[in-house]
Amino acid sequence: MYDGAAMVRAADRPSGNGPMTLRDVARRVGIHPATASRALNESTRHLVSAATATRVTEAAREMGYTPNSIARSLKTSRSLTVGVILPDLTNPLFPPMVRGIEDALAPAGFTALIANTDNDQVRARSVVQALRLRQVDGWISAVATLHDHLFTDAGPPLVLLNRQDEEGTPAVVGDDRGGIEQTVDHLVELGHRRIAYAAGPQAISTGSARYAAYVAVMTARGLSLDPELVRFGASFSERQGARALAELLDAGGDFTAVMAGNDLMALGCYETLAERGLRCPEDISVVGFNDMHFADKFAPPLTTVRIPHHEMGLRAAQQLLAQIEGATSGVNPIVLPAQLVVRSSTAAPSRRGGRRH
Amino acid sequence: MYDGAAMVRAADRPSGNGPMTLRDVARRVGIHPATASRALNESTRHLVSAATATRVTEAAREMGYTPNSIARSLKTSRSLTVGVILPDLTNPLFPPMVRGIEDALAPAGFTALIANTDNDQVRARSVVQALRLRQVDGWISAVATLHDHLFTDAGPPLVLLNRQDEEGTPAVVGDDRGGIEQTVDHLVELGHRRIAYAAGPQAISTGSARYAAYVAVMTARGLSLDPELVRFGASFSERQGARALAELLDAGGDFTAVMAGNDLMALGCYETLAERGLRCPEDISVVGFNDMHFADKFAPPLTTVRIPHHEMGLRAAQQLLAQIEGATSGVNPIVLPAQLVVRSSTAAPSRRGGRRH
DNA sequence: TTGAAAGCGCTAACAT
DNA sequence: ATGTTAGCGCTTTCAA
Numbered sequence: 001m002y003d004g005a006a007m008v009r010a011a012d013r014p015s016g017n018g019p020m021t022l023r024d025v026a027r028r029v030g031i032h033p034a035t036a037s038r039a040l041n042e043s044t045r046h047l048v049s050a051a052t053a054t055r056v057t058e059a060a061r062e063m064g065y066t067p068n069s070i071a072r073s074l075k076t077s078r079s080l081t082v083g084v085i086l087p088d089l090t091n092p093l094f095p096p097m098v099r100g101i102e103d104a105l106a107p108a109g110f111t112a113l114i115a116n117t118d119n120d121q122v123r124a125r126s127v128v129q130a131l132r133l134r135q136v137d138g139w140i141s142a143v144a145t146l147h148d149h150l151f152t153d154a155g156p157p158l159v160l161l162n163r164q165d166e167e168g169t170p171a172v173v174g175d176d177r178g179g180i181e182q183t184v185d186h187l188v189e190l191g192h193r194r195i196a197y198a199a200g201p202q203a204i205s206t207g208s209a210r211y212a213a214y215v216a217v218m219t220a221r222g223l224s225l226d227p228e229l230v231r232f233g234a235s236f237s238e239r240q241g242a243r244a245l246a247e248l249l250d251a252g253g254d255f256t257a258v259m260a261g262n263d264l265m266a267l268g269c270y271e272t273l274a275e276r277g278l279r280c281p282e283d284i285s286v287v288g289f290n291d292m293h294f295a296d297k298f299a300p301p302l303t304t305v306r307i308p309h310h311e312m313g314l315r316a317a318q319q320l321l322a323q324i325e326g327a328t329s330g331v332n333p334i335v336l337p338a339q340l341v342v343r344s345s346t347a348a349p350s351r352r353g354g355r356r357h
Numbered sequence: 358m359y360d361g362a363a364m365v366r367a368a369d370r371p372s373g374n375g376p377m378t379l380r381d382v383a384r385r386v387g388i389h390p391a392t393a394s395r396a397l398n399e400s401t402r403h404l405v406s407a408a409t410a411t412r413v414t415e416a417a418r419e420m421g422y423t424p425n426s427i428a429r430s431l432k433t434s435r436s437l438t439v440g441v442i443l444p445d446l447t448n449p450l451f452p453p454m455v456r457g458i459e460d461a462l463a464p465a466g467f468t469a470l471i472a473n474t475d476n477d478q479v480r481a482r483s484v485v486q487a488l489r490l491r492q493v494d495g496w497i498s499a500v501a502t503l504h505d506h507l508f509t510d511a512g513p514p515l516v517l518l519n520r521q522d523e524e525g526t527p528a529v530v531g532d533d534r535g536g537i538e539q540t541v542d543h544l545v546e547l548g549h550r551r552i553a554y555a556a557g558p559q560a561i562s563t564g565s566a567r568y569a570a571y572v573a574v575m576t577a578r579g580l581s582l583d584p585e586l587v588r589f590g591a592s593f594s595e596r597q598g599a600r601a602l603a604e605l606l607d608a609g610g611d612f613t614a615v616m617a618g619n620d621l622m623a624l625g626c627y628e629t630l631a632e633r634g635l636r637c638p639e640d641i642s643v644v645g646f647n648d649m650h651f652a653d654k655f656a657p658p659l660t661t662v663r664i665p666h667h668e669m670g671l672r673a674a675q676q677l678l679a680q681i682e683g684a685t686s687g688v689n690p691i692v693l694p695a696q697l698v699v700r701s702s703t704a705a706p707s708r709r710g711g712r713r714h
Numbered sequence: 715t716t717g718a719a720a721g722c723g724c725t726a727a728c729a730t
Numbered sequence: 731a732t733g734t735t736a737g738c739g740c741t742t743t744c745a746a
Contacts, residue, residue, distance in 0.1 A: 018434075021723060032733050037725060044725090049731060069490050070430045071723035074738050077375075079427060090452040090650060098446055099473060106483075111491060114471050116456060126463075133426050134468060267654055293447060297624055299656025378739060389717050394741060401741090406715060428739035431722050717746080722739105729734075 020065040028059045036060075040067065073135070082320060083131035084112045085141040087119045091264070092293040093309065094142065097161060100313025101140060108321050110137070117143050119235070138320045157323035161316040163205040164333055170323065171333035172316040174307030176206060176289075179338030180213035183259055183287050183305060184221060186340055190348045192257040192285065196229045198244035198269060200236045200261025207236070207261055210289060214259065228253035233265055241268025249276060256284060256349035263288035263295050263304055266345070270298065281347035291341050301343035308336050377422040385416045393417075397424065430492070439677060440488035441469045442498040444476050448593075448621070449650040450666065451499065454518060457670025458497060465678055467494070474500050476592070495677045514680035518673040520562040521690055527680065528690035529673040531664030533563060533646075536695030537570035540616055540644050540662060541578060543697055547705045549614040549642065553586045555601035555626060557593045557618025564593070564618055567646065571616065585610035590622055598625025606633060613641060613706035620645035620652050620661055623702075627655065638704035648698050658700035665693050 026036040031052060038044040039056035048056075059065075073079045084101060086094050101112050113131055117124035124143060131139075132155070142161040160171035187195055197214045200207030211230075218225050228251035233240030241260055245268065248258065260266035266288030273280050280286050280300055288295065288304035295302045315334055383393040388409060395401040396413035405413075416422075430436045441458060443451050458469050470488055474481035481500060488496075489512070499518040517528035544552055554571045557564030568587075575582050585608035590597030598617055602625065605615065617623035623645030630637050637643050637657055645652065645661035652659040672691055 022725095023723080033723085034725070034734080035732055038732085041725085047731070052731080066490055068431075068492065068723050070427055070436060070492055071738090072725075073427045074425075074431050074740090075723080075725045077738070089446075089455055090449070092447070092449065092650070095447040095452065098471075102473065106487065111470060111487060113468060114455075116459065130463065130468065133423055135425065135427055270654075293449070294651050294654075297627075297651075297655050299654075379741095380739080390739085391718080391741075392716055395716090398741085404715075409715085425739050428722090429741075431724090432739080432741045434722070715746105717744105719744085720742090722741090724738090725736100727734105727736090730732085 020063050025060050025063060025065050029055050078137055079135040080110050081113050081136045082110055082138045082140060083136040084114050085117060085143050087117055087143050089116050093290055096309035097313035100310040101317040104314045104317030138324050140316050140320055157320060159316045159320040161312060168332060170319055172312050173333050173335055175335050175338040176209040177213040179305035180210055181217050182340035184217045187257045188221060190346060192349055194224055194255040196248045196253055196255040196258040198241055198258055198260045198265055199230060199232045201234055210261060226253060229255055233261060236262050236264055238264050238268035241265025242272045245269040245272040258284060259287045263290045263292045266302055281345050282350060285346040287346060296343060300345045303343045303346040304341055306339045306341050312336055377420050382417050382420060382422050386412050435494055436492040437467050438470050438493045439467055439495045439497060440493040441471050442474060442500050444474055444500050446473050450647055453666035454670035457667040458674040461671045461674035495681050497673050497677055514677060516673045516677040518669060525689060527676055529669050530690050530692055532692050532695040533566040534570040536662035537567055538574050539697035541574045544614045545578060547703060549706055551581055551612040553605045553610055553612040553615040555598055555615055555617045555622055556587060556589045558591055559589060567618060583610060586612055590618060593619050593621055595621050595625040598622025599629045602626040602629040615641060616644045620647045620649045623659055638702050639707060642703040644703060653700060657702045660700045660703040661698055663696045663698050669693055
C-alpha cells in the first residue's frame with residue numbers, strides 16, 4: 001500500500017519545501033498520486049469515485065496546489081503552446097489578430113508564444129528555432145514571404161494567417177477579391193473611371209491577390225487597365241506607398257483615384273499628395289485596405305476595406321486546434337468577408353474631369 | 358559501461374522514432390548521456406575533454422539534435438520564460454515595449470509570454486494564473502491598476518513597466534516630470550498662459566505622476582491653477598479625452614491650450630474640438646504624451662512627448678533577468694528621459710487672446 | 715575526465 | 731475504483 005496512509009505532517013508539506021506537488025495532495029487525502037491525478041483531470045475524472053474526486057479537488061484547492069505543467073508536458077509530450085510568427089507586431093494589423101488567437105486558445109488551455117520576424121529571413125529562422133526548442137504543438141504564421149519552408153519538415157501543424165501559399169496549407173484570409181470589388185464599384189459610382197493602383201509587393205499573397213482582383217474587377221467593369229495606372233511597392237509601407245504614387249503621378253496616367261495595397265501605403269499616398277500640393281479627396285481619391293486602428297483619425301479619415309482581424313485570428317487558432325486534435329483540414333482556405341468603410345478620402349472627381357499637377 | 362558502445366543502427370535513431378534525444382547523440386559518440394549533456398552545455402563544457410566536446414557538438418549538429426527544453430526545465434525548475442502582462446496590446450504604446458523586452462530576453466535564451474488583461478481585473482487574474490501554471494521565471498507588468506497584489510505571494514520576481522507602485526517594486530518608467538516640464542515651457546514660449554489639463558486616471562501611476570507634474574510645473578512657472586482648468590478621464594482612452602475636454606470647455610476656463618494625459622486622450626480632444634467647431638491649433642493647442650505610432654499622421658500632426666518605449670522594454674527585461682540571476686535591485690525606479698516632439702497641434706494663441714465657443 | 719544512479723512531477727499501461 | 735510501476739529527457743550529485 002502507498003506509504004502515505006497516515007500522514008499530515010506540519011503544514012501539509014510532507015515533502016520538501018518547494019511548491020505543492022501532486023504527491024502532497026495525494027498524501028493529504030491518503031491515496032495514491034495516480035488517483036489524485038485522475039481526480040484532478042477533467043478527462044479522467046470518471047475513472048474515480050465521486051467521493052474521492054471531491055475530496056481530492058477540495059484538498060487541492062485548500063492546499064493551493066497547482067499542477068506543474070512542465071512535468072505534465074514532459075509526460076504527455078504536449079506543451080499546450082502555439083507559436084505565432086508575425087512580421088511586425090507594431091503593425092496595427094496584428095494586435096487584433098493576436099487577441100483573436102488568444103481568445104480561441106485560452107479556453108483550450110493553450111498559450112500563444114508570439115514572435116516577431118521583423119521582416120527579416122534571418123531573424124525569422126532564429127525565432128522559429130527558438131520556438132521549436134520550446135516544443136510548440138502548432139504554428140500560426142502571418143509572415144509575408146511566399147515559398148518558405150520554415151515549418152514543413154514534418155513538424156507540428158501550421159495554419160497561415162492573412163496569407164496563403166501554393167501548396168494548400170490551411171489558411172485564413174480576408175476576402176481580397178470582394179473588398180476590391182466593393183472599392184471599385186464605390187469609386188465608379190462616385191464617377192471615377194481612371195483608377196490607379198499602388199500595389200503591394202507581389203511576393204506576398206495579399207499583395208498579389210489584391211492586384212489580381214484589381215485587374216479582374218477593372219476588366220469586368222470595362223474600365224481602362226493602362227500600364228501607367230499601376231505601380232508596385234516593394235513592401236507594405238508608407239514609404240513604398242509614397243513612392244508608388246509619385247511614380248504614378250509622374251507617369252501621367254491622368255487618374256482621379258488611387259487604390260493602395262493597404263492602409264500604410266495609402267498613408268504614403270497622402271504624403272505624396274501633400275508634397276505635390278494635391279488635395280485628397282478633391283484632386284485625387286485614395287482608398288486603403290485593412291481598416292487598421294486609427295484609419296478614421298488620419299487626415300482625411302481613410303476610406304478603406306475592413307477585414308475582420310479579430311475573427312481571422314480566432315478562426316486560425318480554432319483551425320489549428322482542430323488539427324492538433326488530429327482533424328484533417330476542411331474547407332481551405334477559410335475566406336472571411338470584407339466590407340468597404342467609406343470615410344472622407346473618397347469623393348466624386350472634380351468637375352474638370354481630371355487632376356492637374 | 359554504458360550500453361551504447363557499439364551503435365549506429367539505421368539512421369542513427371537507435372531509440373524510438375520521435376525527435377532526437379540526448380541518448381541518441383551519446384550513443385552515436387559512444388559515451389554516456391551525462392557526458393554528452395556536459396559537452397553540450399556552455400557552463401559545463403569545461404568538465405569535459407576538448408576532444409569529446411567537439412565530437413559531441415559535431416554529432417549533435419549532424420544529427421539535428423535539439424535539446425528538449427521541457428525536460429531541462431523539469432530538472433532545473435527553470436522555464437526560461439517571462440510573463441508579460443499588458444492592459445491592451447492594441448494600444449500602440451505596447452508593441453515597441455514588447456519588442457524591447459524580446460530583444461533583451463532572446464540573447465539570454467528566455468522567451469516572453471505575452472498576456473492581455475483587457476483592463477479587466479477578472480481577466481487579469483485568469484491570465485496571471487495561466488502563466489503561473491507555466492512556471493514563468495519572472496514577471497513584467499504594465500497593467501494599470503495600482504495596489505494589486507497579483508504577484509506578490511512569494512512568486513518569482515516582478516518588474517513594473519511604465520508604472521510604479523508605492524512599495525518600491527522595481528520599475529522602469531518614462532520621465533513624466535521632465536516631459537511635462539518641456540511641454541509647459543513650450544506652450545509658455547508660444548505665449549500661452551492659461552493651460553488646461555485633461556488628466557488621465559489617477560489610479561494609474563502615469564496618470565497621477567503626470568498630473569502631479571502639471572501642478573508642480575504650473576506652480577513653479579507662476580501660472581494659474583484654477584480648478585476649472587483640470588478635468589480627469591476615467592481611462593486613457595479617446596472617449597475619456599473627448600469627455601474631459603468637453604467638460605473643460607463647458608467649465609469656461611478660457612484656456613488657449615490643453616495638455617492631455619496621453620495621445621489617445623489628445624485624439625479625443627481633437628474630436629471634441631471638431632464637434633464644437635474649434636480649430637487646432639488656431640483656437641486651442643493640444644499636446645499629447647507618448648508619441649505613439651502614427652501620432653505624426655493625425656490631423657493635425659500631434660505635438661507630444663516621446664518616451665523611449667523600446668528602451669523601456671529592454672531595460673525592464675534586463676532588470677528582470679538580473680533579479681532572476683539573484684541580483685538585488687539597484688537604483689529604483691529606472692527613469693528614462695522624455696523628449697518633447699513639436700508638430701502642428703501647437704501654435705501661438707490667437708490674437709484675440711482666447712478662444713470662443 | 716567520465717560513468718552510474720537518481721529524480722524533477724507527472725501520467726498511462728497494467729494489474730488488482 | 732484504485733494501486734503499482736515505469737518512464738518522458740534531461741541534469742546533477744557521487745563515485746571511480
